[in-house]
Amino acid sequence: MLIGLMSDSHDNFPGLLEAVEIFKERNVDMILHAGDVIAPGMCYAFEGWEGELKLVYGNNDGDRTGLKRDFGRVGGEFLDDFGEIEADGRTIALLHGTYEPLVRGLVESGLYDVVVRGHDHHVRVVPGDALMINPGEVWGHFTGRKTVAILDTRSLATEIVEMGCRPSIMDMTGRRP
Numbered sequence: 001m002l003i004g005l006m007s008d009s010h011d012n013f014p015g016l017l018e019a020v021e022i023f024k025e026r027n028v029d030m031i032l033h034a035g036d037v038i039a040p041g042m043c044y045a046f047e048g049w050e051g052e053l054k055l056v057y058g059n060n061d062g063d064r065t066g067l068k069r070d071f072g073r074v075g076g077e078f079l080d081d082f083g084e085i086e087a088d089g090r091t092i093a094l095l096h097g098t099y100e101p102l103v104r105g106l107v108e109s110g111l112y113d114v115v116v117r118g119h120d121h122h123v124r125v126v127p128g129d130a131l132m133i134n135p136g137e138v139w140g141h142f143t144g145r146k147t148v149a150i151l152d153t154r155s156l157a158t159e160i161v162e163m164g165c166r167p168s169i170m171d172m173t174g175r176r177p
Helices: 013-025 040-046 064-073 100-108 169-173
Strands: 002-006 030-033 052-055 076-078 082-087 090-095 114-116 124-126 131-134 145-152 158-165
Touching (some): 013 040, 013 158, 064 076, 090 100, 100 114
Parallel strands (some): 002 030, 052 076, 090 114, 114 131
Antiparallel strands (some): 082 090, 124 131, 145 158
């Protein structure tokens, strides 16, 4: 089974449309979004998606009632702040990842084959007690990269899909960390 992973879309409607198209072209069966969708209207990027769509809330998702209602209209399911997903015999933890000790604890717990998180916008695939995947950001302005990931549940192979670059906040402001 192929699962499309995304996070931190931050109201980038064109980015969400592009990601869904990539997932359709790659015959992905399920999409997991690790939070920070932002506005309920972003649900319309998923209209016509025929696979499963599961999401968790991020720290910037303010209108939780509207998000749950509107994503339900397009077949999406909000799992609140944390989701446990069974897919193809694999157990997957889905969370935004705001609190690093919790993410580490989930990875080290032995309860999950895969931990999918977002929040810091940085792409990472880290093998360990559980495979930890951060698909990066659909938004693109934090790191300058727009990315999603595709997970093969049989092999746990993870492909990072680049959707292009855009100016980062640091580039636009001329600031450097």
